[in-house]
Amino acid sequence: MEAPTSSVQRPTFAVQCPIPISEYPIVTLAHGGGGRLTQMLIERMFVPAFAPQGEASRNLALEMLHDGAILQTDGAARLAFSTDSFVVSPRFFPGGDIGSLAVHGTVNDLAMCGARPLALSVGFILEEGLPMDELWRIVQSLAAAAKCAGVNVVTGDTKVVERGKADGIYINTAGIGVIPAGVDIAPRRAQAGDLVLINGPIAQHGIAIMSVREGLAFETAVESDSAALHGLVGSILDCAGDRVHVLRDPTRGGVSSTLNEIAGQAHIGIQLNEASIPIDEQVRGACEILGLDPLYVANEGKCLAIVAREAGEAVLAALRDHPLGRGAAIIGEVVADHPGKVVLRSRIGGRRIVDMLSGEQLPRIC
């Protein structure tokens, strides 16, 4: 063990708030929406605050702004480490609930680092008055999702707050995964010429939630795509190895915000082909009714893969071979033009910049 580094000294704070208080005096829903304001909070407040001092030890893990951090331990294994809190409303929705979502969300963050999930922690924040049998249903769903994903819940914590101080139940999960040798997934690896793939139709999770909230009725219910993607990611990696450059799940903020993040981090341009982007007709219809652009609607079982061009067809075949990738498609490519920007070529041939989500579109979607 190392020498004692803790003490009872109190830090003093002289640094001004890095978010302009005059413009943003309070936290708003948009700060949690996965778009511009979330990014501002992360980049201006969290990354500088949590960056260790000293030249040699920049907080590379956090700076990568990946879905999870990658750690090198004393042993040989590289570990992925990730966390997510879940505040979805309603707690039960077509295709899932807050329990299964809490497993899928963190398993997917690990998978997007190329990691095989090893263990999960679960932290419950419960509101006094939550029906005990509802907690039991959620716990069973969470446990079933973990078993189904082949990952163990190994540690946990439970807090209860007074009535009115939470909304039934919030769940945090954190996960540890092991990254196999030879896997190197990171935004910086995206390069001009790469292809952009997705494993199926977009916007299902967001529309499943919204249809419950808005009381929309469809011929058949739109179900959330919530699912654990590490098996599918395993198939891609088996097939293409280090020609898989970037993986990311387009959750809050949707496909557009996620690709904008990657474009910004990798200083590359991304060109999307609207006609190639898979979307269910009913979901498209619901988006029109609700005035939502499906490119900004959350997914919980989708994976964007940026792969070397020569591996594109093989990865597409591997995806389509997997139960969670039947509707996979190549939807775009990485270009040297317009670095930092995502451009959509529309069905009728026009081009428009597809920006990051600004403001809050769908609060408490996950």
Add this chain to the structure above:
Amino acid sequence: MEAPTSSVQRPTFAVQCPIPISEYPIVTLAHGGGGRLTQMLIERMFVPAFAPQGEASRNLALEMLHDGAILQTDGAARLAFSTDSFVVSPRFFPGGDIGSLAVHGTVNDLAMCGARPLALSVGFILEEGLPMDELWRIVQSLAAAAKCAGVNVVTGDTKVVERGKADGIYINTAGIGVIPAGVDIAPRRAQAGDLVLINGPIAQHGIAIMSVREGLAFETAVESDSAALHGLVGSILDCAGDRVHVLRDPTRGGVSSTLNEIAGQAHIGIQLNEASIPIDEQVRGACEILGLDPLYVANEGKCLAIVAREAGEAVLAALRDHPLGRGAAIIGEVVADHPGKVVLRSRIGGRRIVDMLSGEQLPRIC
């Protein structure tokens, strides 16, 4: 990567709620209090639900009901993994705030596994309307506590819920630590003859919080003992190695509930000597005013160590040599009598059973 194990199948639930609904139809504050009802929730609901099926793979990590789980990775390193959510009210209190507490709580859970902290995740759940500069103060405090403890925040998540759906800010932290070779800390290692030590005066954190809530004024403010204990634990391990049998931080439920947990898990008896238990006079007075038994009041910078008798004096000296252990004392011993029970020998020579906390004494203490 392994073969795909995820699928879109939906689990069906036929198992009855393991908590008797007629008796406990809803979640109450006591379910989060660290006492009997918390233990019932963990033992009857969580442990069975999260135990993987199949003989070979019992969920030993969770069953150990330790402060954290111990994982064996493919590499040589044994990892500790732990999580805690923080909902403390008020958010700022003498001696700390929710930010520093969120670091100390999880670092200490890792330390109680004998681990050197490696990395933290942070998940914020923010209430719409939280002043931005208050978030900034908390983030700075959290970052300062992490730096002071020598541990990096490497990944995070931020959710925002509507006004009235949280209480300003809740924070979850999860942590990974590395357990040095030769360290084996576990409740089962406690055995008759062992000595029980603590690193200083009890009940400070709970009284610091309560004095703010109740508006109590003292000659000098009672400060929380909130601190990162891994350095202190390192000193103990350096001094006594595998003669250190159990480590546990007496947080929610206090010294009594924590020792009851250990006694129950190790099937041993514990005898405490009231006159040896260090307590500040002002804290004792506040407990009397508030009608609280200090043995049940939460600590956030205290460590109970159960060590082989022959190592007792050396460990005591090592503790007193550390800034966070100046007030250390040997407070009791492990006995073969009354397994599962903690018995207090009072100042006047009487004996009484000191039970686990039942009901909720101090909601939202951490």
